[in-house]
Amino acid sequence: MNVSVREQLLREIEKTPDSTLKEVLDFLLFVRSRELHQEQLEISLLSEPSLAEEWLTPEEDEAWQHL
Incomplete structure (x- = not known):
């Protein structure tokens, strides 16, 4: 029987406090x-x-020089 991980998780969720x-949700x-x-x-x-x-141009360097 091939049970998916999702199905296994759902089964375990039903049994978990x-x-x-x-904690599981947080993780x-x-x-x-x-x-x-x-x-x-x-x-x-x-x-x-x-x-x-576009960034590496003299115009861009000049525009941001004051920062």
């Missing part, structure tokens, strides 16, 4: 947040070369 479920939200942050970082790194063409 609320106090433990709160799940942490993991999802970390994954989202990693995706955003990857997008930033992938877009950097194309944006650098």
Whole structure:
């Protein structure tokens, strides 16, 4: 019998006290947040070369020189 991870989790949730479920939920939200942050970082790194063409100009240097 091939039971999916989701089905296993749902079964275990039904048997788990609320106090433990709160910890599990906190961990799940942490993991999802970390994954989202990693995706955003990857997008930033992938877009950097194309944006650098616009950023790395004498005009941009002059515009931000006062900072």
